[in-house]
Structures are given as C-alpha cells and as structure tokens.
Amino acid sequence: MSGRLNNRVAIVTGGASGIGLETSILFAQEGANVILADISFEGAQKGAKIIEERYPNVKAIAAKTDVGKEADVKAVVDLAVKEFGRLDIMFNNAGIMHPEDDNALNTEERIWDLTMQINLKGVWWGCKYAILAMRQNATDENKGLHVGGSIINTASFVALMGAATPQLAYTASKGGVLAMTRELAMVHAREGIRVNSLCPGPLQTPLLMDFLNTEEKKERRRVHLPMGRFGEAVELAKAALFLASDDSSYVTGADFAVDGGLSKAYVTPIGEPALPPPSSLI
Numbered sequence: 001m002s003g004r005l006n007n008r009v010a011i012v013t014g015g016a017s018g019i020g021l022e023t024s025i026l027f028a029q030e031g032a033n034v035i036l037a038d039i040s041f042e043g044a045q046k047g048a049k050i051i052e053e054r055y056p057n058v059k060a061i062a063a064k065t066d067v068g069k070e071a072d073v074k075a076v077v078d079l080a081v082k083e084f085g086r087l088d089i090m091f092n093n094a095g096i097m098h099p100e101d102d103n104a105l106n107t108e109e110r111i112w113d114l115t116m117q118i119n120l121k122g123v124w125w126g127c128k129y130a131i132l133a134m135r136q137n138a139t140d141e142n143k144g145l146h147v148g149g150s151i152i153n154t155a156s157f158v159a160l161m162g163a164a165t166p167q168l169a170y171t172a173s174k175g176g177v178l179a180m181t182r183e184l185a186m187v188h189a190r191e192g193i194r195v196n197s198l199c200p201g202p203l204q205t206p207l208l209m210d211f212l213n214t215e216e217k218k219e220r221r222r223v224h225l226p227m228g229r230f231g232e233a234v235e236l237a238k239a240a241l242f243l244a245s246d247d248s249s250y251v252t253g254a255d256f257a258v259d260g261g262l263s264k265a266y267v268t269p270i271g272e273p274a275l276p277p278p279s280s281l282i
C-alpha cells in the first residue's frame with residue numbers, strides 16, 4: 001500500500017461486483033474511505049466486509065442505491081458528507097446490459113428507457129450531486145486534501161467503435177456518457193473538479209460473461225482482441241485509481257480506453273497471449 005488516496009472519501013456505484021468491487025478494494029488499500037453503492041445491498045455488504053477485515057485503518061460503508069433514482073443518488077452523496085465530511089472521488093460505474101437490447105428494429109422502447117435511466121441519467125445525477133459536494137471540500141494540505149475532486153464515469157469501448165452484434169440502447173447510453181463527461185470536464189475545470197471517462201474493453205465479469213454464454217459468442221469477440229484475452233476487472237480498477245489520485249492531476253475530459261488495444265486494432269495477431277492476466281483482489 002502506498003497511500004495514494006489517504007484521507008480521501010470515495011463513492012463507487014456498482015460496488016458490489018466486477019469493476020466496482022475490485023476498485024472499492026483497491027481504493028481502500030490506498031487509504032480511502034469507501035461507500036459501496038449498489039442496488040444489491042447484500043453484495044455491497046460483502047464488499048464492505050472484505051475491506052473492513054483487510055484494511056482496519058479505513059471505513060467502508062454499504063449503501064442500497066438505485067442509480068436510476070435521483071433521490072437515491074442524492075442520498076448516497078449526503079451520506080458521504082454526513083459520515084466523512086467530504087467527497088473526493090465519485091466513480092459512476094453502475095451500468096446494465098439488458099438481454100433484450102438489440103438492433104434499431106427489435107429494441108423495445110421500455111428497454112431503451114430503462115437502459116438510459118440507469119446508464120446515462122444515473123451518471124448525470126452522480127455527477128450533479130458529486131459536483132455540489134466537491135465544491136464544499138475544505139483544503140487541508142497536511143492531510144493532502146484539496147478543494148474539488150475527481151469524477152470518473154464508466155463508458156465502454158462500444159462508445160468508440162461499432163459492433164455488428166448490436167445492443168443499441170447500451171451503446172447509445174455509453175456514447176452519451178462520453179459526450180457528457182467531456183463537457184462537464186470543461187465546465188468545472190477551474191473548480192479543481194476533474195471529470196474523465198473510463199472505457200473498458202470486453203471483460204471477464206458477470207455482466208459480459210452472462211451475455212456471451214456460449215464459446216462461439218466468446219470466440220466471435222476474442223478474435224478481435226490484440227492481446228488474445230478478455231480484460232480483467234482489476235485492470236480497470238488500476239486505471240480508476242490513476243484517475244482518482246493526484247497522479248492524474250493534469251488529466252480531464254479524457255476518453256481513457258483500457259481495452260488491450262482493441263480500439264486501435266485493424267488486423268490482430270495469431271497465437272496465445274504472452275502473459276497471464278493479473279490476479280483479482282477479491
């Protein structure tokens with residue numbers, strides 16, 4: 001542990017699983033107090049317990065939060081301020097990939113609306129209440145605390161490139177996250193608030209693996225991955241740590257792709273991956 005987030009306060013939405021859980025653990029390892037905000041309270045509690053047992057110097061709180069409800073998002077930001085007196089890092093990471101999301105002809109309006117509610121409106125509300133809280137942050141140089149903060153919004157590689165295996169509402173929602181993040185980064189740049197998008201490539205998390213439920217579906221994607229393997233949630237957690245910490249003090253408005261080179265690929269190599277994937281923190 002190198003204490004890159006000592007004394008900081010973070011909210012991680014979708015903190016019960018995948019990227020959010022790995023990131024919550026990593027943020028705590030680096031010294032942050034963390035609120036794991038998830039629609040699955042049980043999952044968030046499990047994550048908070050892992051942190052509590054491993055890192056007694058920080059506090060982890062599980063919060064039942066539906067990011068598709070503005071009142072829930074406001075409540076979790078209020079909780080951070082009430083419990084810890086500030087909010088330094090807002091990781092708007094919760095998202096869904098609906099099994100009935102399809103192409104322009106087959107996607108039903110209710111699937112479109114639900115996806116937008118969670119993936120795009122949820123991120124907007126996360127940004128809105130985080131900005132209001134971050135404006136109030138007191139500076140304490142002895143503790144390495146500043147005014148403002150870091151907002152990280154999880155988009156996706158599908159916001160950067162097209163797929164012939166469509167999930168139209170999901171893709172549109174993630175494109176919205178990218179565009180919104182860029183604009184917020186400009187609006188709040190002189191308040192010490194940095195806003196960046198994280199664009200994961202395809203990962204071995206329940207979200208994608210439940211969707212790619214046959215070897216054929218997995219292979220259809222794997223062939224396009226330059227490194228020859230899916231990414232791991234922990235690899236995104238490490239990128240989120242960079243964006244959350246002062247190491248990225250001059251980075252704002254970025255479409256930060258952590259995709260094993262996928263979005264830069266034309267023809268990919270043949271053969272097995274050279275290196276094994278890193279181990280999970282869970």
Ligand SMILES: NC(=O)c1ccc[n+]([C@@H]2O[C@H](COP(=O)([O-])OP(=O)(O)OC[C@H]3O[C@@H](n4cnc5c(N)ncnc54)[C@H](O)[C@@H]3O)[C@@H](O)[C@H]2O)c1
Pocket residue numbers: 013014015016017018019020037038039040043065066067068093094095096118154155156157199200201202203204205206207208233
């Ligand atoms: N897995 C991938 O391949 C991949 C690729 C690109 C982008 N992403 C994005 O990364 C983010 C995290 O995905 P993951 O792979 O870790 O998925 P995951 O399914 O492992 O975790 C998502 C978490 O979000 C929670 N959640 C769902 N709806 C919620 C809501 N309304 N309110 C609060 N919490 C809610 C779930 O309970 C779950 O704990 C998502 O935004 C996803 O779109 C994932």
